[in-house]
Amino acid sequence: MAQEELDKAVSGEYALGFEIDIEEDKVPPGLSDEVIRFISKKKEEPDWMTELRLKAYHKWLEMEEPHWGHLEYEPIDYQSISYFAAPKKGPESLDEVDPKILEAYEKLGIPLEEQKQLAGVKVAVDAVVDSVSVKTTYQEELMEKGIIFCSISEAIRDYPELIKKYMFSVVPMNDNYFAALNSAVFTDGTFVYIPKGVRCPMELSTYFRINALNTGQFERTLIVADEGSYVSYNEGCSAPMRDENQLHAAVVELIAHKDAEIKYSTIQNWYPGDEEGKGGIYNFVTKRGLCEGENSKISWTQVETGSAITWKYPSCILKGDNSVGEFYSVAVTTLAQQADTGTKMIHLGKNTSSTIISKGISAMKGQNTYRGLVKIGANAEGARNYSECDSLLIGDQCGAHTFPYLESKDAHGQVEHEATTTKISDEQLFYLRQRGINEEDAVSMIVHGFCKEVFSQLPMEYAVEAKALLNLTLEGSVG
Amino acid sequence: MSNVVMEIENLHARIGAKEILKGLNLQLEEGKVHAIMGPNGAGKSTLSKAITGHYDVEVTEGAIRYKGQEIVDWEPEDRALEGIFLSFQNPVEIPGVNNAYFLRTAVNAKRKHQGLEELNAAEFLREMKALVQELGMKPEMINRSLNEGFSGGEKKRNEILQMMMLQPDLIILDEIDSGLDIDALRAVSEGINKMKDGKRSFLVITHYSRILDYIEPDYIHVLKDGKIIKTAGPELVAELEEKGYGAIEEA
Ligand SMILES: Nc1ncnc2c1ncn2[C@@H]1O[C@H](COP(=O)(O)OP(=O)(O)OP(=O)(O)O)[C@@H](O)[C@H]1O
Numbered sequence: 101m102a103q104e105e106l107d108k109a110v111s112g113e114y115a116l117g118f119e120i121d122i123e124e125d126k127v128p129p130g131l132s133d134e135v136i137r138f139i140s141k142k143k144e145e146p147d148w149m150t151e152l153r154l155k156a157y158h159k160w161l162e163m164e165e166p167h168w169g170h171l172e173y174e175p176i177d178y179q180s181i182s183y184f185a186a187p188k189k190g191p192e193s194l195d196e197v198d199p200k201i202l203e204a205y206e207k208l209g210i211p212l213e214e215q216k217q218l219a220g221v222k223v224a225v226d227a228v229v230d231s232v233s234v235k236t237t238y239q240e241e242l243m244e245k246g247i248i249f250c251s252i253s254e255a256i257r258d259y260p261e262l263i264k265k266y267m268f269s270v271v272p273m274n275d276n277y278f279a280a281l282n283s284a285v286f287t288d289g290t291f292v293y294i295p296k297g298v299r300c301p302m303e304l305s306t307y308f309r310i311n312a313l314n315t316g317q318f319e320r321t322l323i324v325a326d327e328g329s330y331v332s333y334n335e336g337c338s339a340p341m342r343d344e345n346q347l348h349a350a351v352v353e354l355i356a357h358k359d360a361e362i363k364y365s366t367i368q369n370w371y372p373g374d375e376e377g378k379g380g381i382y383n384f385v386t387k388r389g390l391c392e393g394e395n396s397k398i399s400w401t402q403v404e405t406g407s408a409i410t411w412k413y414p415s416c417i418l419k420g421d422n423s424v425g426e427f428y429s430v431a432v433t434t435l436a437q438q439a440d441t442g443t444k445m446i447h448l449g450k451n452t453s454s455t456i457i458s459k460g461i462s463a464m465k466g467q468n469t470y471r472g473l474v475k476i477g478a479n480a481e482g483a484r485n486y487s488e489c490d491s492l493l494i495g496d497q498c499g500a501h502t503f504p505y506l507e508s509k510d511a512h513g514q515v516e517h518e519a520t521t522t523k524i525s526d527e528q529l530f531y532l533r534q535r536g537i538n539e540e541d542a543v544s545m546i547v548h549g550f551c552k553e554v555f556s557q558l559p560m561e562y563a564v565e566a567k568a569l570l571n572l573t574l575e576g577s578v579g
Numbered sequence: 580m581s582n583v584v585m586e587i588e589n590l591h592a593r594i595g596a597k598e599i600l601k602g603l604n605l606q607l608e609e610g611k612v613h614a615i616m617g618p619n620g621a622g623k624s625t626l627s628k629a630i631t632g633h634y635d636v637e638v639t640e641g642a643i644r645y646k647g648q649e650i651v652d653w654e655p656e657d658r659a660l661e662g663i664f665l666s667f668q669n670p671v672e673i674p675g676v677n678n679a680y681f682l683r684t685a686v687n688a689k690r691k692h693q694g695l696e697e698l699n700a701a702e703f704l705r706e707m708k709a710l711v712q713e714l715g716m717k718p719e720m721i722n723r724s725l726n727e728g729f730s731g732g733e734k735k736r737n738e739i740l741q742m743m744m745l746q747p748d749l750i751i752l753d754e755i756d757s758g759l760d761i762d763a764l765r766a767v768s769e770g771i772n773k774m775k776d777g778k779r780s781f782l783v784i785t786h787y788s789r790i791l792d793y794i795e796p797d798y799i800h801v802l803k804d805g806k807i808i809k810t811a812g813p814e815l816v817a818e819l820e821e822k823g824y825g826a827i828e829e830a
């Protein structure tokens with residue numbers, strides 16, 4: 101089939117590229133001790149936090165930006181970025197939230213008002229615009245069960261013991277360049293604590309949106325599931341269209357204690373930039389989960405459709421015996437997007453098992469790289485891993501690359517790896533069209549089929565959203 | 580003589596640089612069953628692809644008129660929506676696409692095209708299940724991925740299932756009988772016979788007389804080296820079986 105036809109079919113317009121005109125409170129660009137103190141002060145943080153930030157900043161100054169990813173981009177000028185932007189009105193309750201912000205969330209399809217429930221299912225939402233959490237819903241109802249769901253800033257003020265205990269415990273502040281930067285300047289994010297034996301009764305969600313010009317977004321998420329608890333958490337992201345690239349460097353830490361389970365789903369739709377990659381978000385994210393206790397389980401599901409550059413490897417450290425780590429990923433690169441993503445499964449405990457299902461879709465000039473590490477420690481008797489990495493190419497200007505790494509100190513470890521690269525074949529497209537299904541629907545049907553194993557891991561409402569997003573990204577309006 | 584549903588005139592078509600159809604003429608009549616026989620590589624599947632608008636086949640000369648309209652420039656889906664159905668010689672596998680979901684999308688695309696209301700999932704499933712049973716297919720086929728891991732015979736039955744759900748006007752069956760066991764051949768033939776209504780036309784490509792015994796064609800055409808070299812009544816089958824295609828050439 102003609103290449104232009106395909107290109108036309110796959111160049112979806114970015115539908116979330118609107119900008120909201122809200123008054124912003126923003127520090128001048130650049131980083132220094134003063135800027136860090138300013139951020140910490142703005143957030144009314146205790147001194148110990150300010151000191152931790154400064155420590156991270158000084159470590160960062162000594163570190164170098166990593167360049168081992170299969171990514172090409174202009175150098176980032178860290179002094180031209182503004183590290184703090186907040187909507188000027190500091191909201192206390194929903195009534196005080198700037199109606200324009202509410203409108204923005206409406207456009208994103210996110211129910212900020214508690215009575216608006218997604219498909220009849222309760223979803224508690226923490227919404228973060230630029231650097232500040234603007235609204236957390238259902239907080240009180242959750243509190244009754246002892247569940248803490250609040251912005252990380254609130255948590256630092258209200259739950260210092262939990263923060264001191266867990267923050268930096270999974271991703272140390274000097275873990276990598278971007279994690280160190282985040283540790284110094286993180287502006288907001290979400291904190292979740294599920295007490296012993298509690299099953300969180302609703303989906304928890306955070307929506308991140310970069311709105312202000314020339315700002316970076318550095319959110320930090322910390323989720324602790326105490327013994328025997330369960331939580332399903334979802335994050336979504338978007339940003340307006342810009343001419344300049346914006347930096348996003350988040351850190352997510354998960355801790356699952358004995359018999360606890362955390363399900364973490366991401367639908368990432370940061371602005372991808374134009375056909376040359378201009379204006380998109382640079383997304384450098386460190387996500388790591390620690391299966392601390394026996395029989396604990398952490399499951400990462402991600403649908404990555406946005407960003408100009410994605411550098412992201414959600415990982416699991418399987419420390420507890422019999423603990424389970426899972427990674428389900430769909431990464432789409434179209435236009436000139438580049439994604440270098442994958443996972444690390446570190447098996448330390450006995451009989452630990454991990455599953456990796458990665459689906460990469462490349463269209464137009466998109467470049468998709470899977471990078472996965474499975475490491476089996478000396479004491480990880482009976483460890484098992486299954487990895488499957490499939491790439492789907494649409495057109496012939498895009499690329500897919502797979503780099504699986506395996507380190508095994510245990511001869512008994514059982515590791516299976518499968519990888520495939522396929523093209524949407526003319527035969528498949530023709531078959532569907534011969535049955536009266538138009539080309540656009542046929543492409544989307546084949547792509548959804550390819551992603552099925554991952555979508556089936558998402559909570560129902562989000563699976564619907566992910567499919568719609570995928571259609572938008574890959575097809576848009578033909579013509 | 581009945582109305583002509585499709586008229587193919589001096590059709591030249593190539594795949595890549597190679598000319599496969601070399602001035603083919605064929606008329607298909609409304610309500611009739613036409614069988615095409617011919618040696619391997621003669622261009623039978625290529626003809627079915629030319630009629631349905633496959634990307635591989637480039638029509639360089641001639642005309643294909645369907646219900647009076649020239650369709651050579653039509654998109655494949657438009658030909659399908661207007662009632663042309665092809666049962667593929669080798670149905671392709673589409674991983675992860677649920678068989679029922681796919682077929683419901685197809686059925687509803689057609690209903691929409693006809694200005695009818697879409698079938699909801701329950702109505703659709705009721706119909707599909709009944710046909711699955713009638714064709715002797717395993718009920719689990721409904722929710723498997725489209726053709727994925729289907730045996731040869733299962734794929735063919737699935738094609739017939741689609742045909743029966745879509746209710747097309749012109750049905751092309753490319754070697755529907757190859758790879759079918761005896762029971763499957765009977766079930767499939769019965770399915771086809773049930774579709775005969777005096778209006779609907781069939782173009783049955785086959786190498787064997789067995790299926791023709793079941794579905795009783797009105798005409799036999801011999802396709803050889805990119806052309807129809809002979810058209811006759813059903814009595815031609817016996818002659819072909821006896822003498823082979825070589826004898827026909829001289830005829
Ligand atoms: N994609 C293709 N590329 C190159 N040649 C092709 C292609 N498809 C078909 N051909 C060639 O075109 C000719 C006709 O093929 P076609 O499939 O139409 O034959 P057929 O009559 O259906 O044969 P059979 O009875 O074996 O199914 C053959 O020589 C075949 O090799």
Ligand SMILES: [Mg+2]
Nearest residue numbers: 623624625668
């Ligand atoms: Mg053939």
